[in-house]
Amino acid sequence: MPHPTVAIVGRPNVGKSTLFNRLVGKRLALVDDRPGVTRDRREGDGKLLDLEFRVIDTAGFEDEDPASLPGRMRQQTEAAVREADVALFLIDAREGVTPLDEEIANWLRAEDAPVVIAVNKAEGRQGETGRLEAFSLGLGEPIAISAEHGEGVVDLFESLRPFIEREEVEEPEEDEESPDRPLHIAIVGRPNAGKSTLVNKMLGEERMITGPEAGITRDSIALDWEWPSPDGTLKKVRLVDTAGLRKRAKVEDKLERLSAMDTRRSIDMAEVVVLLLDATRGLEAQDLRIADQVIEEGRALVIALNKWDVAEHASSLFNGVKAALEEGLSQLKGVPVLTVSAITGKGIDQLLGAAFELRASWSRRVTTGELNRWFERAVEQNPPPAPGGKRIKLRYITQVKTRPPSFVVFGTRVDQLPESYRRYLLNSMRRDLELGPVPLRMTMRAPKNPFDR
Template sequence: MSLPTVAIVGRPNVGKSTLFNRLVGKRIALVDDRPGVTRDRREGEGRLLDLEFRVMDTAGFEDHDPASLPGRMRAQTEAAVREADVALFLIDGREGLTPLDEEIARWLRSGKTPVVVAANKAEGSAGEAGRLEAFALGLGEPIAISAEHGEGLVDLFEVLRPHVEHEHFQTEAEEVEEGTGPLKMAIVGRPNAGKSTLVNKMLGEERMITGPEAGITRDSISLDWQWNEKAVRLVDTAGLRKRAKVEDKLEKLSAMDTRRAIDMAEVVVLLLDATRGLEAQDLRIADQVIEEGRALVIAINKWDVAEHASSLFNGVKAALEEGLSQLKGVPVLTVSAKTGKGIDQLLGAAFEVRDSWSKRIPTGELNRWFERAIEQNPPPAPGGKRIKLRYITQVKSRPPSFVVFGTRVDQLPTSYQRYLLNSMRRDLDLGPVPLRLTMRAPKNPFHNKG
């Protein structure tokens, strides 16, 4: 399925190739202060937050004999604009409008391709005068950007979004991003919680050295295997102790290795020792997993020898609810690494939370939820000034990450952001996985005041 197309147009040396390089994420187009460096149409796959599109860098638009080289370059530019879903017309915000800018605007107005105008080289407020001048082009409200420094990209996202956001394309992207490869699962916990014994039981063979001495496992070991015809990449890690107790150099390296394993994992299983219950260090490990944005499952091991099992389980759940207040409802299961009981349930829960962790919500569904959530509980008005939340978009999955656009969002209380996250988990079936929520406001001082 073809991507929507953005054609960057403008007179020579306004920064078209610099913007092209920024959108495609690599230096493909040559950039130089001399005009005329770009001669052909150059294409690449661009990305801006969650928008994906084909971007075309065109030669500078000049008025020359069609048979000359500049004339042929202009013909290429005209063809690019005809093919595009939207033309991004770049002017130099510092220089302001020129007669050639006005000529290009007349040509763009005569065509059928939608046009958005951006005043480039507008670091800080350097291009504000040029941006305001560009209103005279009759092509709608111009935005201010700096292609070189990456400023104004949120505003660029806003103006391009209506032209290049296609639900059918995002659905295709969802399928690509959904976790269909091996489940990357790290097993972490305090020393001697039974991690290696659990791995051996899962594999059905003695792959790990085990014993009563804490700290036998020094390295993170990656193992590929199958569970119910599903691929699993299992990482058994060295135990994490309190930093104050990590004195031995080898143990320091093991702790670093465990942190790397968490970073590489999709799902992290925190293994507790039923004979010792939940300790402060367990909560610190769990907090680290959540901070790293990984999906978390808690497994209480040695359940076959646990005393007062029911009160122990309820106590662990209550302590987790209190100690992990930022993420409610983390799955808690009981296992016995020695007998193998509970291992199937543990793996089933791990695959389930990975599905939630990899989930993408279609933009339409997400914004319908957003409108309902705001209607049910409008944002506050600090100092009598209304905070207006305009729309939300998912910028990535694994973990699901969202950006909310609006005005005065810097004054939105943390409690309201927490309300949005909790509603999202409940209404969009995102489950107990870390979510990321960022607030963004347009930078243009005259943008949609009110």
């Protein structure tokens, strides 16, 4: 049974994201003094004393044209409340009840979800004035809290408990080695490449805010989903939509820097990263920088050319991108390059199929016997050099971890082994052991000399 859901709603800049971060126990949502930082709804696992629930951070509720960006943000907030078991309505104690607060209260009364009203920033005597004023909204007794300082937690607990406390079914812990575990996949790329549109097409709903404006997405939003694969089975996927990454020199705004850091954290946490390119613009230097970062972090990488349905000179474009990747990503040959259309959905099944295959290679453990038989053949076919006339002896290899596959080679004088020979071993391993185009780690280690001292 899934946990009950709490949706935090309110006008801009009342502290919704600060409260969300406190409830989930992490700085997941971006927080800034200016209003309108949050745009998409972000979900997380919340905990309040011994209550466990799903919590949704929503965009500030504004009375705007539905076609405008604030209007599209408001639609996401309305959808969150419709899905929630309880709406937590936040107002600002320092500013008191505003006309927009009254409008939100009227809207919430018309919804089916029960409402708990909390007065945030209620530190000191001023908070009590704001709390008393909130009675006028007619949504029950307001709770005074401070999301920033953690005050009012017990009162919030008592107010939410009737809507959250119910018999929970223990869910089995996720096993990293299980093939049935969700595939953690992050979709990254430059602004306006179509990342949110692609996520919406996968989910079959307008879950992410999209539009012609570049850089709409600010937070990295993780979404659990089941992919109906071509073999007829439902495969679990955790999709992460991220903010667009521009060249660092062009990033001057603090919020954009925070968004970029959030995207990089999402890359660190992913198993497979899809780098989405805009086929109408081709491959740019910034795309190669992002791809290089993904490989450096040891994540499996898929390149997807989006807007393929409107691309001109498709064949030469595809071949040009592949050639540029072969040259620009010399450390990892054969990265899959696929074509998709986020508008029509064409190519999505192939993209997810490739991602699951890459995850399997990325998680693979090679048996000790197979690994050392390959190692003996590789060293015999191409022995290591002998710098200064002294032979480098490579004795054996062992795999120390997976995700990505990581190996240690033991031998003498390994500190003098040239990088070219290490690349030879890695390329030979990928080919002969069929590890595929995933990042591999290989370190060299010499046995301790008992006479060193």
